[in-house]
Amino acid sequence: xxxLSKKDAKLIxxxxxxxxxxxxxxxxxxxxxxxxxxxxxxxxxxxxxxxVLSVGNVVISLMRNxxxxxxxxxxxxxxxxxxxxxxxxxxxxxxxxxxxxxxVFVGLIITNCIIMGRFEAFALxxxxxxxxxxxxxxxxxxxxxxxxxxxxxxxxGSGTLFGIPxxxxxxxxxxVYAIGYENNGFMLMPPMALIVVGLIIWVQRSRNKxxxxx
Amino acid sequence: xxxxxxLHILKRKYRSKKMAPAFNALHTFLYLPNETTHNxxxxxxxxxxxxxxxxxxxxxxxxxxxGMFNAGYQHHxxxxxxxxxxxxxxxxxxxxxxxxxxxxxxIIPLVIVSYGVGLLIEFIFAIINxxxxxxxxxxxxMLVPLIVPIDIPLWMLAVAVVFGVVIGKEVFGxxxxxxxxxxxxxxxxxxxxxPTWMSGDxxxxxxxxxxxxxxxxxxxxxxxxxxxxxxxxxQSKEVAYSTADMFLGFIPGSVGETSTLLIILGGLFLVxxxxxxxxxxxxxxIGAIVMGLIFNQVVASGWIxxxxxxxxxxxxxxxxxxxxxxxAFGTVFMATDPVTASQTNKGKWIYGFLVGFISIMIRxxxxxxxxxxxxxxxxxNVFAPTIDHYVVQGNVKKRMKRVKVKTA
Numbered sequence: 001x002x003x004l005s006k007k008d009a010k011l012i013x014x015x016x017x018x019x020x021x022x023x024x025x026x027x028x029x030x031x032x033x034x035x036x037x038x039x040x041x042x043x044x045x046x047x048x049x050x051x052v053l054s055v056g057n058v059v060i061s062l063m064r065n066x067x068x069x070x071x072x073x074x075x076x077x078x079x080x081x082x083x084x085x086x087x088x089x090x091x092x093x094x095x096x097x098x099x100x101x102x103x104v105f106v107g108l109i110i111t112n113c114i115i116m117g118r119f120e121a122f123a124l125x126x127x128x129x130x131x132x133x134x135x136x137x138x139x140x141x142x143x144x145x146x147x148x149x150x151x152x153x154x155x156x157g158s159g160t161l162f163g164i165p166x167x168x169x170x171x172x173x174x175x176v177y178a179i180g181y182e183n184n185g186f187m188l189m190p191p192m193a194l195i196v197v198g199l200i201i202w203v204q205r206s207r208n209k210x211x212x213x214x
Numbered sequence: 215x216x217x218x219x220x221l222h223i224l225k226r227k228y229r230s231k232k233m234a235p236a237f238n239a240l241h242t243f244l245y246l247p248n249e250t251t252h253n254x255x256x257x258x259x260x261x262x263x264x265x266x267x268x269x270x271x272x273x274x275x276x277x278x279x280x281g282m283f284n285a286g287y288q289h290h291x292x293x294x295x296x297x298x299x300x301x302x303x304x305x306x307x308x309x310x311x312x313x314x315x316x317x318x319x320x321i322i323p324l325v326i327v328s329y330g331v332g333l334l335i336e337f338i339f340a341i342i343n344x345x346x347x348x349x350x351x352x353x354x355x356m357l358v359p360l361i362v363p364i365d366i367p368l369w370m371l372a373v374a375v376v377f378g379v380v381i382g383k384e385v386f387g388x389x390x391x392x393x394x395x396x397x398x399x400x401x402x403x404x405x406x407x408x409p410t411w412m413s414g415d416x417x418x419x420x421x422x423x424x425x426x427x428x429x430x431x432x433x434x435x436x437x438x439x440x441x442x443x444x445x446x447x448x449q450s451k452e453v454a455y456s457t458a459d460m461f462l463g464f465i466p467g468s469v470g471e472t473s474t475l476l477i478i479l480g481g482l483f484l485v486x487x488x489x490x491x492x493x494x495x496x497x498x499x500i501g502a503i504v505m506g507l508i509f510n511q512v513v514a515s516g517w518i519x520x521x522x523x524x525x526x527x528x529x530x531x532x533x534x535x536x537x538x539x540x541x542a543f544g545t546v547f548m549a550t551d552p553v554t555a556s557q558t559n560k561g562k563w564i565y566g567f568l569v570g571f572i573s574i575m576i577r578x579x580x581x582x583x584x585x586x587x588x589x590x591x592x593x594x595n596v597f598a599p600t601i602d603h604y605v606v607q608g609n610v611k612k613r614m615k616r617v618k619v620k621t622a
Contacts, residue, residue, distance in 0.1 A: 180367055186407035195381060202385070 004133070011133040015141035022145040023201045024211060027113040031105050032146055033193040040162050041101050042150030044091070046143025048106060052083045053115050054135035060123040061131035067124075076119045077110065084109045114142055149196045157187030218245045235340040239347030263389075267352040269489050273480035274356050274547065277470035280463060282321050284473070285364050286313030288466050289420040299464050303475075308464065317364075320420055321469055324359035327368045331375040332358075339384050350389025350396075351379065357397035357547060360470025361540065361588075362404065363417040370411060374403045394595050395554045398544075398588055405588070413584065415445055418466035443538045447526040448581035460537045471543035474536070481546035490550040493559060494566035498545040499536060501570025506532025509578055527578040535574050544587035545570065554595040558605040565601055569594050 004012075021027050028049075035041045059079050060067075067075050088106045091099035099106065109115065118138050123131040154160055159167035159177075168175015170183060186192050205211045221241045228237045242264075287308050290296045299305035332351045340347040358378075362371065378400030383392040405412045416422045443465060446453050455465050463473025471477070484490030509528040512518055518528055535541060549555060549569045556565040569590050576586030583589060 180369070182367075182370070182408055182410075184373075184407040185409055186403060189406065198385075 008130065008133050011130060012137035012140070015134075015137040016144060017141075017204075018208065018211065020141045020145065020204075021114045021117075021138050022142055022197065023204050025114075025117070027117055028142055029194075029197070031108060031112060032142075032149060032197060033190045035102055035105050036146055036149040036193050037153050037157060037188050038101065038163070039147065039150040039154045041098065042146040043143070044095070044098055045102060045105065046139070046146050048087045048091070049109060049112065049114070049142055050136065050139035051087060052080060052109055053118060053139040054132055056080055056083055056115060057118060057123040057131040057135035058128045060119045061126060061128040064124050072120075072124070073116075076116060079119075080110050080115055114138060145197065145200065148200060149193055152196055153187045153193060156184045157192075159183050221245065232341060235344070235346050236337050239337070239340070263349050264352075266489055267349050269487050270353045270484065270547070271356050273483045273487075273490075274360060274470065276476045277360055277473060277480060277543070278321070278325075278356070280473045280476050281360065281469040282317030283308060283310075283313045284463060285317030285320055285420050285469065286310075286315065287464065288418070289313075289316050292419045292422065299459070303462055305464075316420060320364050321359060323368055324362065324364075324366070324371060324469070325356070327371050328358040328375055329355040331372045332379050335376060335379045335384070339388065343388075345388075348389035350383065354379075354397045354400075358400050361397065361401050361468050361543065363412060364420045364469055365417060365422070366404065366408075366411050370404060370408050374400045374407070377403045390553055392553060393599075394592055395548055395551050398548055398592050398595075401588055402592060405585070413582075418468070444527070444577065444584040447530050447538075448584065449526060457534070457537075460534070465538075468540060468543075471540045474542045477542040477546050484546065484550070490546065491552075491555065491562055491566075493562040494550045494555055494569075495545055497563045497566030498549055498570035498573075501567035501572075502535055502541060502545075502574050503532055503570070504567075505571045505574035506530075506535045509574070523581070524578055527581070535577070539577065539587065540585050541570075541573055541587045544573070544591055548587075549591050549594075554598060556598045556601050556605075558602050560608075561598070561601045561605045564605075565594055565598055568597075 015021060018024065022029065022032055031045060035045050056076075056079050060076060063075070084107060087109070088099070091102070091106060118134060122134045126134070151161070154162075155166070159165060159170060165175075167181070168177045170177050221237070225234075225237045225241050228234050287296070287299075290313065291298055296307050299308050329351075332355045333347075336347055336351050358371070358375065378396045382394050382396040382399030383389065386392045411417055443453050443455060443460065459465055461474050463475065465472050481490060481495055485492045485495070510532055513525070513529045518525055522528075545566075549566060556562045569587070572590035572593060573587040576583055576589050578586075580586075
């Protein structure tokens with residue numbers, strides 16, 4: 001990559017696979033379970049976190065030398081809260097239906113462990129450019145898992161992708177429904193999201209034995 | 215050359231190859247291998263895992279056969295082709311070859327799919343993990359066809375078996391390591407994934423769903439339905455079956471769970487063979503009776519009136535809860551699963567009591583989940599290790615006290 005040095009590129013690629021915030025660090029599970037019944041919601045959630053985390057990381061990184069360490073959590077919270085409110089308002093203005101589906105989980109980005117975790121672990125100790133890349137990388141790692149889970153849950157649970165029927169019409173009995181296939185209602189429930197995330201973790205760790213801890 | 219020798223040679227040929235566990239399993243499933251250990255003494259007991267599993271299966275066979283007769287009986291009865299039974303257990307209307315064959319052709323495929331898919335998964339995992347094929351699926355495979363509605367599509371059953379065996383058992387390390395009862399995991403999966411095939415008044419009688427679809431398509435037929443007693447009670451409706459019918463099992467329901475009499479016989483057999491725990495069975499019945507009595511008392515004291523949603527189920531006499539729905543079957547064959555139940559004797563009493571207690575509670579308070587016993591057992595499966603922990607700790611404390619008294 002000509003644009004990024006090798007070290008910088010690693011900041012983005014690492015969280016996508018071997019240091020994924022969801023499957024390896026097991027953070028941000030709550031929102032991953034709650035909003036992944038639809039692919040669209042997963043995607044928007046991923047974008048929202050991408051924005052909050054990358055911008056937040058830069059802001060914290062710029063302020064890192066002037067934040068008194070005793071009150072740094074409060075400062076971090078204020079930064080996240082401000083960014084989340086921006087996201088929330090934008091969603092309400094331009095995608096009202098979607099913001100209703102996501103409901104409280106947009107607001108709960110504030111408490112998403114991934115964000116505070118990256119502020120604490122990375123942005124407080126690194127420059128803005130690196131922090132920006134780290135934010136992009138971790139948010140993408142989060143979004144990728146959300147989209148994988150959302151893909152399977154929406155496909156098997158409702159037979160649609162992005163709201164478009166891909167398996168035929170369940171009421172008119174076309175497509176695969178004609179031969180007796182039925183949607184799996186369990187897929188739409190949060191427990192199944194946990195199981196899908198678990199399966200992803202299983203696949204990932206059996207491919208890379210170095211990730212297995214005792 | 216006999217089949218035994220052929221299998222033996224095959225086993226030899228594949229020894230230390232990848233497929234070895236598969237051939238070993240086939241060989242030991244059909245025959246007792248004549249290999250013996252060369253050193254060390256070993257305790258020889260006849261009731262190894264395979265024998266244990268076979269005993270449970272034997273206890274379930276009467277339920278399976280009865281289920282086949284009952285499937286045909288309910289089918290013909292709903293179509294109005296035969297009269298309902300009059301002569302009690304030995305009614306001529308019930309024990310006909312025709313009834314049996316209807317059930318036979320519907321239930322045997324369920325058994326085949328259940329065993330075929332489940333054992334396939336066991337074989338695959340045995341080969342991947344390089345261990346011998348475990349016998350754990352033998353009982354699960356027989357339980358599954360008995361606890362599903364007769365008309366459940368076979369592919370759904372196959373999907374559920376894959377889910378139950380992989381997520382319910384193999385991820386924890388296979389037979390003996392599972393937290394949840396795999397058969398109930400399979401049923402719970404079906405229940406939540408395909409509710410239209412698992413509840414309501416259409417699924418319990420063979421042909422009812424098909425008939426419904428034909429009517430929807432414009433054919434001139436009478437709809438048939440086989441509402442379960444729990445369904446009727448939940449709506450405070452008159453129950454159309456006599457107590458004797460409920461006890462003997464001439465009622466619609468999942469394949470093998472209707473006949474309380476045969477389940478009790480199976481349970482006695484298990485207790486006699488020292489396979490099933492009588493503590494769990496007894497305490498579970500006590501738990502259900504206590505909860506039933508509490509509900510009866512609530513109704514008797516006038517807190518719940520007929521306008522309440524719970525009235526029908528709450529006012530049902532406490533003993534009726536024991537003979538309707540899957541309670542008896544769950545208590546005898548599922549709650550006693552030695553892997554997922556409590557291990558300590560005191561723990562078994564607590565575990566069983568709560569299974570019965572919570573079953574009736576779920577049944578009454580949530581009419582959408584009439585099979586409270588399934589959810590109650592799964593819930594208590596999760597708590598069983600905790601119960602054991604406290605029982606053991608309590609014992610440790612008691613003994614420590616004794617030591618202290620002596621030394622003081």
